Amino acid sequence: MSAPTTPSSTPSARSTVTEREARQVAEAAREQDWRKPSFAKELFLGRLRLDLVHPHPLPAAEDARRGEEFLTKLRDFCETKIDAAVIERDAQIPDDVVTGLKELGAFGMKIETKYGGLGLTQVYYNKALALVGSASPAIGALLSAHQSIGVPQPLKMFGTQEQKDTFLPRCARTDISAFLLTEPDVGSDPARLATTAVPDGDDYVLDGVKLWTTNGVVADLLVVMARVPKSEGHKGGITAFVVEAASEGVTVEHRNAFMGLRGLENGVTRFHRVRVPAANRIGPEGAGLKIALTTLNTGRLSLPAMCVGAGKWCLKIAREWSAAREQWGKPVALHEAVGSKIAFIAATTFALEAVVDLSSQLADEDRNDIRIEAALAKLYGSEMACLMADELVQIRGGRGFETAASLAARGERAVPAEQMLRDLRINRIFEGSTEIMHLLIAREAVDAHLSVAGDLIDPDKTLADKAKAGAQAGVFYAKWLPKLVAGPGQLPRSFAEFHPAGHADLSGHLRYAERAARKLARSTFYAMSRWQGRMETKQGFLGRIVDIGAELFAMSAACVRAEHLRGAGDHGREAYQLADAFCRQARIRVDELFARLWTNTDDLDRKVVHGVLGGVYTWLEEGVVDPSGEGPWIADATPGPSERENVRRPVR
Numbered sequence: 001m002s003a004p005t006t007p008s009s010t011p012s013a014r015s016t017v018t019e020r021e022a023r024q025v026a027e028a029a030r031e032q033d034w035r036k037p038s039f040a041k042e043l044f045l046g047r048l049r050l051d052l053v054h055p056h057p058l059p060a061a062e063d064a065r066r067g068e069e070f071l072t073k074l075r076d077f078c079e080t081k082i083d084a085a086v087i088e089r090d091a092q093i094p095d096d097v098v099t100g101l102k103e104l105g106a107f108g109m110k111i112e113t114k115y116g117g118l119g120l121t122q123v124y125y126n127k128a129l130a131l132v133g134s135a136s137p138a139i140g141a142l143l144s145a146h147q148s149i150g151v152p153q154p155l156k157m158f159g160t161q162e163q164k165d166t167f168l169p170r171c172a173r174t175d176i177s178a179f180l181l182t183e184p185d186v187g188s189d190p191a192r193l194a195t196t197a198v199p200d201g202d203d204y205v206l207d208g209v210k211l212w213t214t215n216g217v218v219a220d221l222l223v224v225m226a227r228v229p230k231s232e233g234h235k236g237g238i239t240a241f242v243v244e245a246a247s248e249g250v251t252v253e254h255r256n257a258f259m260g261l262r263g264l265e266n267g268v269t270r271f272h273r274v275r276v277p278a279a280n281r282i283g284p285e286g287a288g289l290k291i292a293l294t295t296l297n298t299g300r301l302s303l304p305a306m307c308v309g310a311g312k313w314c315l316k317i318a319r320e321w322s323a324a325r326e327q328w329g330k331p332v333a334l335h336e337a338v339g340s341k342i343a344f345i346a347a348t349t350f351a352l353e354a355v356v357d358l359s360s361q362l363a364d365e366d367r368n369d370i371r372i373e374a375a376l377a378k379l380y381g382s383e384m385a386c387l388m389a390d391e392l393v394q395i396r397g398g399r400g401f402e403t404a405a406s407l408a409a410r411g412e413r414a415v416p417a418e419q420m421l422r423d424l425r426i427n428r429i430f431e432g433s434t435e436i437m438h439l440l441i442a443r444e445a446v447d448a449h450l451s452v453a454g455d456l457i458d459p460d461k462t463l464a465d466k467a468k469a470g471a472q473a474g475v476f477y478a479k480w481l482p483k484l485v486a487g488p489g490q491l492p493r494s495f496a497e498f499h500p501a502g503h504a505d506l507s508g509h510l511r512y513a514e515r516a517a518r519k520l521a522r523s524t525f526y527a528m529s530r531w532q533g534r535m536e537t538k539q540g541f542l543g544r545i546v547d548i549g550a551e552l553f554a555m556s557a558a559c560v561r562a563e564h565l566r567g568a569g570d571h572g573r574e575a576y577q578l579a580d581a582f583c584r585q586a587r588i589r590v591d592e593l594f595a596r597l598w599t600n601t602d603d604l605d606r607k608v609v610h611g612v613l614g615g616v617y618t619w620l621e622e623g624v625v626d627p628s629g630e631g632p633w634i635a636d637a638t639p640g641p642s643e644r645e646n647v648r649r650p651v652r
Contacts, residue, residue, distance in 0.1 A: 017189075017191045017192045024191075025190060025191035025238075025289070030290075030293060030443070030444075031290070031293070031294065031297075031371065034369055034447070035369070036366075036367065036368055036369040037049070037052055037367075037368055037369065038052075038368055038369040038370065038371070038372055038373070039052040039053050039362075039368065039373065039553070039556070040370075040372035040373045040376055040549065040553055041369070041372055041444065041445070041447075041448075043517050043520075043549055043552055043553060043556075044372075044445035044446075044517075044520065044521065044524070044545075044549055045448055045480075045521055046480075046483065046484045046517050046518040046520065046521030046522070047483075047517065048487075048488070048489075048510070048513055048514040048517050048552075048556070050495070050510065050556065050560070052368060053358055053362070053556065053557070053560050054560045054563070055560075055563075055564065055567075056358065056361075056560050056561060056563070056564035057358075057361040057362065057365055058361065059121055059123050059124070059361065059364065063120075063121045063123075063124070063364075064124075066118070066119075066120065066124075067120055067121060067123065067124030067127065068124075070105070070109070070118060070120060070124065070128065071124065071127060071128060071131060073104060074104065074106065074128055074131055074132060075131060077100060077101070077104055078131060078132055078134075078135035079135075081096075081097060081100050082097060082132075082135045082136055082139065084135060084136045084416070085404060085405065085414065085416075087136050087138055087139075087262065087263040088262055088263070088404075088405075088416070088419060089405065090263075091257070091262040091263060092263055092265075093136070093138055093139060093142065093263045093265075095651050097139070098142075098176075098218075098651045099651065101139070101143070102173060102174065105117070105118045105172070105173070106128070106132070106143055107143065107146055107147070107171065107172065107173065107175075107176065108147075108152075108171065108172030108173060109124075109125045109128055109143070109147060110122075110125050110147045110148075110152060110153070110156075111147075111152050111156075111168050111171060111172040112156075112168075115164065115165075115168035115169050115172055116168070116169045116172035116173050117152075117168070117171075117172040121360075121364045122298060122301065122360040122361075122363045122364045123357060123360040123361050123364055125147070125302075125305075125360075126301055126302065126305035126308075126356055126357075126360050127305070128143075129143060129144055129302050129305045129306050129309070130305050130306055130308045130309030130312070131309065133305075133306035133309045133310070134309040134310070134312065134313050136263065137260070137261055137306065137310075137420075137423040137424070138261050138262065138263030138264050138423075139263070140306045140309075141214060141261055141264055141306075142176075142215060142263075142264075142265065144302040144303070144306070145177075145178060145179065145214040145215045146171070146176055146177050146178075146215055147171075147302075148295075148298075148299035148300075148301075148302040149179040149223075149292075149295060149296065149299045149431070150171070150176075150177030150178055150179050150215065150219075150221075150223060151167055151171050151177035151221045151222075151223055151242055152168060152171045152172075152177065153295045153298075153299055154223055154240060154282055154291050154292075154295045155167060155168060155242070155282065156168075157291070157294060157295065158240075158282050158283045158287075158291050158294075159282055162279070163242065163279070163280070163282070167221060167242060170220070170221065171221065174220075175219075175220035175221050176215055176218050176219050176220055176221075176650075176651065177215065177219055177220070177221040177222065177223065178213050178214060178215035178216045178219035178221075178222050178223070178245075179213075179214070179215075179222075179223045179292075180210040180213050180216065180222055180223065180224045180225065180269060181193075181210070181225045181292060182210065182211050182212050182213075183195060183208065183209060183210055183211055183637060184209060184211050184634050184635045184636075184637040185634050185637060188432070188433070188436045190225070190238060190289055193225065193226070193227050193238055194208055194209075194227070194637060194639075195207065195208025195209070195210065195224070195225070195226040195227065195271065196208060196226055196227050196228070196229065196639075197224075197226035197227065197228050197239060197241060197276070198228070198229060199228065199231065199233075199234050199278075200275075202277065202278050203275045203276060203277055203278060204226075204228070204241065204275075204276045204278060204281070205273055205274065205275055205276075206224065206226055206241070206243065206249075206271040206273075206274040206275075206276055207271055207272060207273060207274075207639040207640075208226065208270075208271050208637070208639055209268065209269070209270050209271070209637040209639075210224070210268070210269045210270075210271075211268055211635075211637075212256065212266055213252075213266060213267050213268070213269045214264065214265070214266045215265055215266075216245075216252060216265065216266065216267045216268075216269050217252050217255050217265035217266065217267040217647065217648060217649055218265045218648075218649055218650060218651050219245045219265075219650075220244070220245050220246070220650060221242060221243070221244065221245060222242070222243040222244075222245050222250075222269075223240060223241070223242060223243075223282070224240070224241045224242075224243045224271070224276075225238055225239070225240055225288045225289070225292060226238070226239060226241060226288075227239070228285045228286070234285060235284065235285045235286050236285055236286060237285055237286025237287075237288070238286065238288040238289050239281060239282075239283075239284075239285045239286060239287065239288045240281070240282040240283060240287070240288040240291045240292070241276050241280050241281055241282065242276075242280040242282060243271075243274065243276050243280065245648065245650070246648075246650075247274050247275070247276070248274070248275075249271060249272040249273050249274035249275075250269065250270075250271060250274055250648075251269070251270045251272070251642035251644065251646045251648075252267045252268070252269050252646055252647050252648040253267070253268045253269070253270050253642055253644040253645075253646075253647070254267055254268040254644070254647065255267045255647050256268065258426065259422050259425065260419070260421075260422030260423040260424070260425055260426055261422075261423050261426060265649075267647070270642045272639065272640060272641045272642060296374075296431060296432070297370065297371045297374055298363045298370070298374055299431070300374045300375060300377065300378040300431055300432070301356060301359055301360055301363065301374050301377055301378070303378050303381060303382060303427050303430060303431060304352065304355065304356050304377040304378055304380070304381025304382065304385075305356050305360075305381075306427075307352060307381035307382060307384070307385035307424070307427060308349065308352050308353045308356050308381070310385045310388070310389060310420060310424055311345065311348060311349035311352055311353075311384075311385060311388050312349055312353075313420070314345050314349070314388045314389055314391075314392040314420070315342075315345050315346055315349050317392060317396075317415055317417065318333075318341070318342050318345055318391075318392055318395050319333075319342070321395065321396060321415070322338060322342060322395060332395070338395055341391040341394065341395055342395070343581060344387075344388070344391060344585065345388045345391060345392065346578060346581070347578050347579075347581040347582035347585055348384050348387075348388055348582065348585075349388070350558060350561075350575070350578040350579065350582060351554045351555075351557065351558040351578075351579070351582040351586075352380070352381055352384060352385070352554070353561075354554070354557040354558045354560070354561035354562075354579075355376070355377050355380065355381070355553065355554050355557045355558075356377055356381065357561065358373075358557045358560065358561065359373045359374055359377050359557075371444060372441060372444050372445070373553065375432075375437055375440060375441050375444075376441060376546075376549065376550045376553050378431065378432065378437060379434060379437040379438070379441065379546070379550055380550040380551075380553075380554060381427070382424075382427035382428045382430075382434065383428060383434060385424050385427065386421070386424050386425060386427070386428060389417070389420045389421040389424050390421060392417050392420070392421075393417050393418060393421055396415070396417050399412070399415070399417070400417045400418060401418055402418070403416070403418060403419070404416040404419065435539070435543070437546075438539065438542055438543040438546045438547075439539065439542065441546045441549070442542040442543075442545060442546050445524070445545065445546065445549065446524060446528065446535075448476075449524075449525070449528055452469070452472045452473045452476040452477075453469055453470075453472070453473035453476075453528075454469070455468070455469035456469045456470060456473065456532075457532040457533040457535075458533075459533065477525075481525070483518075484518045484521055484522050484525075485518075487514050487515070487518055488511065488514050489510075489511040489512065489513070489514030489515035489516075489518070490511075490515065491511075494507065494510070494511050494514070495507040495510040495511060497563065498510055498559055498562075498563055500566065500576075502573070503566065503572070503573055503576040504576040504577050504579070504580035505580070506559045506562060506563070506576060506579055506580060506583065509555055509559060509579075509580070509583035509584075509587070510555075510556065510559055512555075512583075512587060513552045513555050513556055516548070516552055516590055516594075517552055519594065520545065520548050520549065520552070523545065523594070523597055524545055527541060527545075527597075538602070540600060540602040540605075541597060541602070544593045544596055544597055545597070547589075547593055548590055548593045548594065551586045551589055551590045551593070552590065554582070554586060555582070555583045555586050555587075558578075558579040558582050558583060559579055559583070561575065561579070562575040562576045562578070562579035
């Protein structure tokens with residue numbers, strides 16, 4: 001069997017991918033069709049389809065029973081077996097903790113019972129992540145990376161029966177998995193992916209380097225994205241494979257260290273002539289990115305779930321500390337400057353839990369397409385959790401900046417507020433940075449417009465294509481635009497069920513959301529008409545459009561959750577109060593975002609950026625020293641044998 005020839009993957013070769021080619025690769029990977037309704041998609045089109053989320057969907061009684069039973073066991077484990085201070089100190093999750101989680105079934109929470117898993121719903125999986133993530137964010141990341149984006153989820157959705165029978169029982173109880181897409185010079189632009197998988201008989205031969213492989217240091221199984229060269233009998237393209245981490249030629253060259261999540265087993269993995277059976281290919285050749293993005297549609301909910309847990313912890317600490325700490329004759333909580341921060345944390349935690357629970361239940365019922373909802377939850381949760389943790393540090397003052405170990409050493413309660421802030425910061429980057437999420441969601445938000453009018457602004461389309469698109473657009477907009485003029489938000493009695501006697505009035509907030517949704521759709525349409533093909537370059541505008549949609553989604557979810565809790569007799573009055581506070585806070589943010597759609601410094605900022613890159617302002621950098629070390633900005637990832645020690649550390 002001859003050795004395959006590996007195509008060149010030097011940095012210079014990768015840089016030849018054009019902007020248009022990169023967009024085409026990304027566009028081909030996204031789901032093209034909308035077979036099910038989507039609350040968030042309708043929201044961006046100016047329609048507040050509350051019927052899609054209200055009344056609040058609920059888990060089946062048996063699912064809830066099994067879920068609560070596991071949460072009880074997991075809580076006991078977290079309280080008795082996990083020492084977060086040890087993980088922070090040693091920068092490693094103890095092996096006995098990992099083993100205990102395996103025995104508990106925590107690595108198989110989302111895997112069906114017939115494969116040895118617990119078969120929990122998305123709702124209870126997320127509740128479990130919020131719980132264990134509050135005990136140790138590093139453990140939350142370990143479990144999430146294994147199940148949300150690791151081997152179990154893509155196999156569940158795209159694997160063959162043989163693959164499921166082979167790998168899922170291992171993932172449920174014994175093996176840890178990781179997801180490998182990012183490379184030293186490839187992040188959110190997969191068109192430049194350099195790792196190759198060259199067909200050779202009944203195998204593929206992998207060569208390349210992967211960066212930031214969460215769980216990669218301890219993983220037994222890897223999902224690897226690699227480019228298959230196009231050849232006779234092979235369609236080629238970016239393809240997904242299940243790879244045994246112990247295979248010859250797989251080397252974990254480095255365990256990365258970060259500002260937070262010190263227990264994270266994240267590394268650099270090199271593949272050198274690694275033979276992978278064709279039977280381990282997930283889906284057809286060229287389907288790798290589509291598999292990855294589809295997996296993330298629900299997998300992204302794990303991060304905001306852990307952000308919910310962080311918000312709950314921040315609220316608990318803020319309440320206890322602000323009641324105990326006195327300044328100028330009264331608890332600091334009663335000083336408005338501090339009290340407003342506590343109110344923000346409480347209201348935002350309520351809304352974020354509403355967003356995650358609602359999106360998770362919709363995912364379980366599979367009656368709605370939640371690709372936008374999950375992306376909004378990830379975007380909104382990661383941003384708001386960082387703000388809540390930052391406010392907690394501020395509330396704690398100097399003690400917020402002091403480490404828990406230092407606090408304990410001098411006799412005070414070891415509150416890891418600064419660690420929480422450090423640990424949460426990565427969520428704005430994990431699984432799609434905030435900037436990429438803005439673009440991803442914006443693309444989905446304007447999908448209806450591009451479907452009917454996209455050819456009008458496509459420079460490659462013929463005049464005949466443009467004429468046909470113009471006719472289609474005329475029909476669509478003739479029906480759609482008039483509906484943006486008026487709606488239920490202008491009727492005083494709309495959403496009256498959200499104003500029960502003796503409770504805060506949430507109906508006005510939903511009327512506001514309905515009016516704002518129509519305004520959002522009008523703004524988007526105007527921008528597309530104004531900028532046309534240049535719309536994709538207006539990333540500041542698109543980011544604000546998405547942020548408005550996120551706030552409106554959170555407002556809707558908060559109101560629906562409050563009404564559900566009221567109907568269930570479960571803290572209904574308090575829930576209404578929190579939802580009211582959140583919506584009032586969110587409306588201020590939305591109004592500001594609307595104002596900034598058209599009054600901003602985007603154009604001036606672009607000029608300044610060109611000046612910075614052109615060296616116009618280098619004089620401004622004078623008067624400091626740069627403590628950075630020497631070395632290239634991006635490490636060399638040329639394929640070849642590893643020259644480093646394998647630091648892989650399987651947990652057995």
